[in-house]
Amino acid sequence: MSGASPRSGVVAPLLHLAVPLAIAALYPFLSEYHQGNAARILVLAVFATGYNLLFGYTGLLSLGHALYLGAGLYGTGLAVTNLGLDPALAFLLGTGLAGLVSLVVGALALRTTGVAFMIVTMMFAQAGYLSILHWNRFTRGDEGFVIPSVRRVAGVALDLGDPDIRFAVALALYTLALGIAYGLVRGDIGRVWLALRDSEERVELLGHDPVRHKLLAFVVSGVMAGAAGGAYALLFGYVGASFATIQYSILALLWVLVGGAATVLGPLLGTALMFYLVDVVSGYTAAWLFVVGAVLVGLVLLAPRGLLGTLQYRYRWSWLP
Amino acid sequence: MSTTVLLEAQELTRRFGGLVAVDDVSLAVTAGEVRALIGSNGAGKSTLVAMLVGRLRPTSGRVRFDGRDVTGLPPARRVALGMGYTFQITQVFPELGVRDNITVALQRHVPSVERDAAVAAALERFGIAALAGRRAGELSYGHRRLLELAMATAGEPRLLMLDEPTQGLSDDEIEGFVGVVGDLAARTTVLLIEHNMDVVMALATRISVLHEGRLLAEGTPAEIRANADVQHAYLGTSTSDDSLADRVVAGASTGKPGS
Amino acid sequence: MDLGPFLLLATLEGLLMAAVLALTALGLSLVFGVLRIVNVAHGEFYMLGAVSAWWIASLVGQAGIASPAIAFLAALLLAPPIAGLVAFLAERLILRRLDYRPEPTIVATIGLLYMIQQGVLTLFGPDARPVQAPFDWRLDLYWFGWSGYKVAVILFAVMLLLFVRWVLTSTRAGLVMRATEIDTEMARAVGGIDTRRVYGAVFTLGAMLAAVAAVLIVPIQQAHYLMGLDPLLLSFIVVIVGGLGSLRGTLVAALLIGLSDGIVSVFFAPTLAKILATLLVALVLVFRPQGLFGEAPR
Numbered sequence: 001m002s003g004a005s006p007r008s009g010v011v012a013p014l015l016h017l018a019v020p021l022a023i024a025a026l027y028p029f030l031s032e033y034h035q036g037n038a039a040r041i042l043v044l045a046v047f048a049t050g051y052n053l054l055f056g057y058t059g060l061l062s063l064g065h066a067l068y069l070g071a072g073l074y075g076t077g078l079a080v081t082n083l084g085l086d087p088a089l090a091f092l093l094g095t096g097l098a099g100l101v102s103l104v105v106g107a108l109a110l111r112t113t114g115v116a117f118m119i120v121t122m123m124f125a126q127a128g129y130l131s132i133l134h135w136n137r138f139t140r141g142d143e144g145f146v147i148p149s150v151r152r153v154a155g156v157a158l159d160l161g162d163p164d165i166r167f168a169v170a171l172a173l174y175t176l177a178l179g180i181a182y183g184l185v186r187g188d189i190g191r192v193w194l195a196l197r198d199s200e201e202r203v204e205l206l207g208h209d210p211v212r213h214k215l216l217a218f219v220v221s222g223v224m225a226g227a228a229g230g231a232y233a234l235l236f237g238y239v240g241a242s243f244a245t246i247q248y249s250i251l252a253l254l255w256v257l258v259g260g261a262a263t264v265l266g267p268l269l270g271t272a273l274m275f276y277l278v279d280v281v282s283g284y285t286a287a288w289l290f291v292v293g294a295v296l297v298g299l300v301l302l303a304p305r306g307l308l309g310t311l312q313y314r315y316r317w318s319w320l321p
Numbered sequence: 322m323s324t325t326v327l328l329e330a331q332e333l334t335r336r337f338g339g340l341v342a343v344d345d346v347s348l349a350v351t352a353g354e355v356r357a358l359i360g361s362n363g364a365g366k367s368t369l370v371a372m373l374v375g376r377l378r379p380t381s382g383r384v385r386f387d388g389r390d391v392t393g394l395p396p397a398r399r400v401a402l403g404m405g406y407t408f409q410i411t412q413v414f415p416e417l418g419v420r421d422n423i424t425v426a427l428q429r430h431v432p433s434v435e436r437d438a439a440v441a442a443a444l445e446r447f448g449i450a451a452l453a454g455r456r457a458g459e460l461s462y463g464h465r466r467l468l469e470l471a472m473a474t475a476g477e478p479r480l481l482m483l484d485e486p487t488q489g490l491s492d493d494e495i496e497g498f499v500g501v502v503g504d505l506a507a508r509t510t511v512l513l514i515e516h517n518m519d520v521v522m523a524l525a526t527r528i529s530v531l532h533e534g535r536l537l538a539e540g541t542p543a544e545i546r547a548n549a550d551v552q553h554a555y556l557g558t559s560t561s562d563d564s565l566a567d568r569v570v571a572g573a574s575t576g577k578p579g580s
Numbered sequence: 581m582d583l584g585p586f587l588l589l590a591t592l593e594g595l596l597m598a599a600v601l602a603l604t605a606l607g608l609s610l611v612f613g614v615l616r617i618v619n620v621a622h623g624e625f626y627m628l629g630a631v632s633a634w635w636i637a638s639l640v641g642q643a644g645i646a647s648p649a650i651a652f653l654a655a656l657l658l659a660p661p662i663a664g665l666v667a668f669l670a671e672r673l674i675l676r677r678l679d680y681r682p683e684p685t686i687v688a689t690i691g692l693l694y695m696i697q698q699g700v701l702t703l704f705g706p707d708a709r710p711v712q713a714p715f716d717w718r719l720d721l722y723w724f725g726w727s728g729y730k731v732a733v734i735l736f737a738v739m740l741l742l743f744v745r746w747v748l749t750s751t752r753a754g755l756v757m758r759a760t761e762i763d764t765e766m767a768r769a770v771g772g773i774d775t776r777r778v779y780g781a782v783f784t785l786g787a788m789l790a791a792v793a794a795v796l797i798v799p800i801q802q803a804h805y806l807m808g809l810d811p812l813l814l815s816f817i818v819v820i821v822g823g824l825g826s827l828r829g830t831l832v833a834a835l836l837i838g839l840s841d842g843i844v845s846v847f848f849a850p851t852l853a854k855i856l857a858t859l860l861v862a863l864v865l866v867f868r869p870q871g872l873f874g875e876a877p878r
Binding site (some may be wrong): 188191192194195197198199201202203204205206207208209210 | 374376395396397400401406408412413414415416417421422424425426428429433472473475476
């Protein structure tokens with residue numbers, strides 16, 4: 001998308017396909033601890049990848065995406081424990097719920113722009129979080145609840161408690177998200193998204209409906225967040241209100257900024273880097289959020305394009321869309 | 322020159338609080354003409370055109386395009402029906418490459434297999450093929466103007482509206498620009514807001530004069546030159562309009578395309 | 581038991597809350613009005629005020645002075661400048677470099693929020709710390725006694741608000757601020773105003789107002805490193821409902837919300853009240869962005 005030759009056709013898709021393959025190849029050589037981290041990072045990276053489509057590409061800073069993560073998490077979790085649904089069905093339900101919520105909130109929030117948009121998205125997310133706390137008869141509130149280990153999915157024996165299987169499922173989900181993001185971004189829709197970031201009026205006066213495009217970005221990012229939430233519930237067995245706090249909304253922003261907004265692979269890189277940074281810092285202090293804050297300030301002052309974003313911009317690597 | 326009316330403004334009025342920016346203006350642009358909209362600063366030209374293209378809702382009145390009432394339609398729909406527009410201060414997509422800028426403009430009209438050729442052709446037509454690999458934000462203002470024009474025309478609009486297109490351009494660039502628009506006029510109807518009377522006289526087949534929100538006069542360039550009301554409105558006003566008055570009264574020497 | 585005394589108590593507590601909220605929200609409103617930025621870290625300056633108050637009061641105690649009144653007075657005089665200093669540095673080192681562009685500024689203030697909050701956690705620990713009220717009078721209101729200190733807080737807050745209003749409307753400094761608020765470019769070009777200094781001053785002042793509010797409330801509530809989040813949310817609600825950039829709107833909204841919070845929590849669970857409040861903010865922004873008194877959207 002940086003204006004270089006359109007004939008960059010082959011390198012970009014190959015590179016993006018290679019990343020999940022490389023991760024899979026690397027997996028057997030990792031210690032158990034890192035293997036578990038890898039699964040977690042991949043699921044969270046799905047959340048970040050979706051968020052990037054809205055923030056990085058379309059330029060809309062939502063401060064309330066934890067709402068959709070939470071919707072997927074609780075939708076799936078409650079469907080399994082309270083409704084006794086098959087995990088696959090519960091996952092679809094959770095993801096669908098997140099999609100629906102993002103559609104409603106998006107339709108309302110997109111009537112505002114700039115600062116108002118940020119606040120509106122934040123407020124809806126806050127209302128969602130508080131609702132989880134308030135109706136704790138159903139949601140178990142702040143404590144959350146545990147999901148019994150999933151052994152069968154859609155009638156097939158699949159032990160999601162097994163770390164290797166867990167990793168495989170997480171990788172598969174991430175690869176799917178990667179594929180969808182890549183396809184959207186490289187196509188006509190992604191081009192309009194990037195153009196919207198520059199000048200909404202110019203887009204409109206070329207015949208493209210800005211609202212429809214923005215809403216699409218909003219809902220796709222909501223669905224991906226929901227999928228990440230649902231997957232997290234099934235793979236790691238815990239559903240809790242902390243995932244719906246503003247902290248997770250900020251983390252999505254952070255992961256995208258670190259890795260590089262408006263690059264498809266940036267969110268994965270950012271999620272992985274920050275995951276480990278926080279991991280290391282937590283060994284020394286309870287105040288790891290301080291590092292989150294410092295990184296945000298540092299990024300905004302010194303490296304607003306993030307890692308891959310700076311590479312993409314400086315060197316005009318068109319194969320890093 | 323045909324007589325089918327392509328664009329019609331019917332009693333358009335726009336108020337901003339107590340201020341009446343456009344006051345009961347009606348005009349009709351016929352297919353094939355090059356209509357210039359002139360008037361002093363604050364006369365309401367940009368507001369009028371904003372209502373025609375849909376950026377602004379009229380307080381009252383209607384807009385018809387090709388016989389169809391488009392007053393309620395958002396700009397994107399009007400563009401889809403065949404309008405094109407360039408902004409007073411050029412708007413392109415600075416972070417995107419020049420090629421991608423044009424692609425955004427023509428992707429609705431051209432299937433992806435033909436795009437590379439169509440983009441190259443558009444760049445060629447406006448003389449900016451050499452800039453193809455650059456980021457649009459790096460271009461000079463004059464080149465960005467041409468890029469924006471290439472974008473606005475990519476969809477082959479039937480009516481092209483240009484809001485003060487030569488503002489900010491050097492004399493050389495203006496000359497080139499006039500040539501480009503002259504070529505475009507063969508294929509498209511043009512509505513042009515302009516301050517530069519040389520450009521107006523070079524391009525316009527008809528002129529509409531706005532003054533303090535109202536339509537003051539309308540006619541061929543010769544008729545407008547001779548119009549006493551127009552002379553009266555602009556003689557003795559601010560220095561920027563003296564040149565307008567001088568040009569109109571003295572009759573700019575450049576010719577105009579045949580009617 | 582009849583409702584009368586209940587409501588009287590709720591009203592008094594509501595007035596107290598409104599007074600403190602008005603000061604806090606005023607700080608946020610001024611910053612938005614003049615700098616056109618949303619300071620997400622605003623609640624943390626409030627918290628800094630409270631925590632610094634505890635620190636100063638305990639230092640006074642350690643110095644052997646046993647009077648809570650003196651400790652409190654010291655806190656009231658010295659804590660706001662501490663918060664102000666942090667704000668001043670943040671503005672100089674960070675916000676100014678970002679040119680106050682809305683998106684990077686919000687991200688930077690979010691980062692600042694975490695840095696201040698977690699910095700305080702590291703230095704002061706996670707416990708709530710008390711500060712003693714400067715005096716211990718009780719107001720006899722027939723049905724119940726009410727804290728005389730709370731009355732003093734309300735009166736002090738009102739006086740401070742009137743003072744700020746006087747500064748804004750009748751002094752040169754206030755004029756400069758309002759000119760910058762109305763049109764920064766004009767203020768700089770025509771008025772010869774050094775807008776960067778005005779920005780720094782307003783940002784610092786905004787933080788200090790929040791800090792003062794916190795110092796006033798800390799003998800009632802205790803200082804805690806997470807105490808900035810609720811005032812942040814409430815200030816947001818006040819400023820948005822009252823209308824961004826409208827001083828009168830801020831004050832009226834603070835009164836409404838302070839009073840209604842007191843009364844609402846008699847009938848609704850506090851969490852439910854908060855849910856309704858956050859949804860209210862969102863819907864006001866979507867459907868009536870100018871709030872009650874603000875200017876119509878640009």
